[in-house]
Amino acid sequence: xxxxxxxxxxxxxxxxxxxxxxxxxxxxxxxxxxxxxxxxxxxxxxxxxxxxxxxxxxxxxxxxxxxxxxxxxxxxxxxxxxxxxxxxxxxxxxxxxxxxxxxxxxxxxxxxxxxxxxx
Amino acid sequence: xxxxxxxxxxxxxxxxxxxxxxxxxxxxxxxxxxxxxxxxxxxxxxxxxxxxxxxxxxxxxxxxxxxxxxx
Numbered sequence: 728x729x730x731x732x733x734x735x736x737x738x739x740x741x742x743x744x745x746x747x748x749x750x751x752x753x754x755x756x757x758x759x760x761x762x763x764x765x766x767x768x769x770x771x772x773x774x775x776x777x778x779x780x781x782x783x784x785x786x787x788x789x790x791x792x793x794x795x796x797x798x799x800x801x802x803x804x805x806x807x808x809x810x811x812x813x814x815x816x817x818x819x820x821x822x823x824x825x826x827x828x829x830x831x832x833x834x835x836x837x838x839x840x841x842x843x844x845x846x
Numbered sequence: 847x848x849x850x851x852x853x854x855x856x857x858x859x860x861x862x863x864x865x866x867x868x869x870x871x872x873x874x875x876x877x878x879x880x881x882x883x884x885x886x887x888x889x890x891x892x893x894x895x896x897x898x899x900x901x902x903x904x905x906x907x908x909x910x911x912x913x914x915x916x917x
Contacts, residue, residue: 767869771862778862782869784897830866 765826766802777832785821788845795838803827850899851875884909 766783781802783791791804808823810816853873880903889904 764868768866769864769868769871770866771859772865773862777865782897787896 764828765806765822766828768802768828768830770830770832777834779830793843795836795841798833798835799829799831800836800841801827801829847877848880848901848903849875849877850901881909 766781766786769780771778771780779800783804783806785808786804786806790807791802794801794803803826805825806823808821851874854871856871859871884906885903886906889902891902893900893902
């Protein structure tokens with residue numbers, strides 16, 4: 728009789744459940760998307776490639792920098808909002824400012840073949 | 847009532863297997879109550895630039911307040 732140890736199978740099942748929860752995101756479900764880091768990123772597998780779709784409305788091409796190194800992609804830039812001269816704000820949901828995010832992928836990236844595309 | 851609704855093209859997500867997701871995609875709709883007769887409905891304009899929609903709702907002449915001059 729060994730005291731102080733948990734059932735190894737129990738530990739295994741808990742690990743399995745934790746992994747499943749990771750996979751079980753609310754993708755395509757009803758939920759708001761206006762929370763979390765900016766810019767929000769979705770990553771897909773497409774054949775042998777990864778496709779990262781990043782939503783950044785209002786960010787102009789000149790204010791955006793992309794960097795690839797080994798297995799990481801860095802997205803940084805500035806989002807500017809110009810309401811024009813003499814506007815007063817009644818309601819503000821959109822925010823402006825600098826952003827800097829890095830995502831890592833579980834594979835080595837071919838930095839020469841990383842392509843960017845604006846929708 | 848002002849309603850803004852959009853639909854997305856799901857075809858670009860075909861053959862794409864999500865591996866990490868932070869936001870949902872889909873159709874959307876938002877509605878805003880406007881006070882009646884306050885806006886010039888025929889003069890409302892919309893512009894879409896870099897994913898940002900700008901709506902302009904000019905105030906109707908009858909809804910504008912009258913300035914009272916100070917003596």
